Amino acid sequence: MNHWLFKALTIIVLVMHSPNADSKSKVNSAVKGVETSIKINLQIPRIKTEAYFRPYVVVWLETAKRQPVETLALWYQVDSASSQEDGGKWLKDLRQWWRKIGRNEQAEYDVVTGATRRPGKHKISWQSHSTAVLAPGDYFLNFEAAREEAGRTFHRLGIQVKDTPSKQIFKIAAENEFGEISIQLEN
């Protein structure tokens, strides 16, 4: 199954049903929304330890009422055909994301899933029109990282999608499993 195609089909269905869109649907297309882009520079710190495993990382957007909107990026040990390992076994350690969104919406985030990243700077780019527009209002942008034999770090950033064009910059200071994170929100 081509996940991108699947996603595109989902959007068409969502738009078609927009007047009665399910309240749990990702984006309320019935409300006049604005195209939004989120650009993230995210650092994974270099940590000197005997047994270093790259962290599992996830970034996701949720409404002010903490309903899931979309997973922007998920990096974990994706199973390879040759590997006997089940990397999904530890997805539950991304505790908040797994409980709130991961375990129930597998098809939704396949498209943003990738392998774990090495320490260093990484970019994540998300356009709201790739799914549908976002209604103006308050959202939470969440960052969660978990590393084997180590800790877990969770950041929740309150953001506001304004109803007029705007550009906002946010920074989150380095803490444990995350280096500094900068976010540019534009609509």
Next chain:
Amino acid sequence: MKKIMTSLVLMIVAGNALSHGRWVIPSHTVLSGDKPETVTFDFSITNDVFHPDNGYGGIPLKQLEKLFPAEKGLTSKDFEISTKQLWTKLKVSKPDGTVDTRSPVINLGRKSVSAYKMESNGTYRIEIAHKPIHYVTYRNKENKRSRQFGRLTQIREQLPKGASKIVATKLTNRVQTYVTRNEVTEDNLKPGTEGLDIIFDNHPNELFKGESTVVQLYLHGKPLLESATIKVTQGGTRYRNQRNSQTYHTNQKGNAVIEWTQPGLILVEVELEKAANHEDYTQDKYALHVTLEVSQE
């Protein structure tokens, strides 16, 4: 002498079976991945929350002779641990709606243990199931409180002359927890048709510190339309001077809002007494002991 010993043993057993504290500890409540996962369950009758004290039924270890290597000189005599009369089962309600009670339960004296391999995705309800316990409490001539095990019809004649305030209780315990492998399902969160149930407005496997849950009590599958008390205790009572249980009173519709103030394993308990018109007992007592895991945000 032998008779005295027997009654002493019975009293110890009685004390254990009646003490209010009992619980189950799941090794995991949330699982992910493509492969089946095994979860272990410890359960114990104890007033220390999540520290075991007395076994809770099952096969006494001394019966598992094959486990003792003869060359090390171990025999079943080395494992003459006191075990209770309760025959408990691990009752697993699977996501597909079927119930599996085949897992063996081993009694290790301080606690009983079992395990279950979760083959399918969804939410499982795990219950420690056993028959109701019958006992009679009364006051003797000197107005001293006393208790005997058994149904009223069986022991009425053994009660001392002049016994008063006789209450015969049928105690039904429900000790349970929930485990979810991959996606959550709702079927095992619904009330059953018998006994006391607690239903959550959010999934009991996705609780976080700082959040709250509206609960609804059910009796025999119907909302309990009266006030009842819910006691919520954080694990680790052994290391606190006060138990610090939070007490909630449900409203007349059987609702209450529970606040999850700390991460960890948490014991939610409810007790309910109902007058009964039965030759064997004068009241039904229902006790619910639910273990939940609250995550750090």
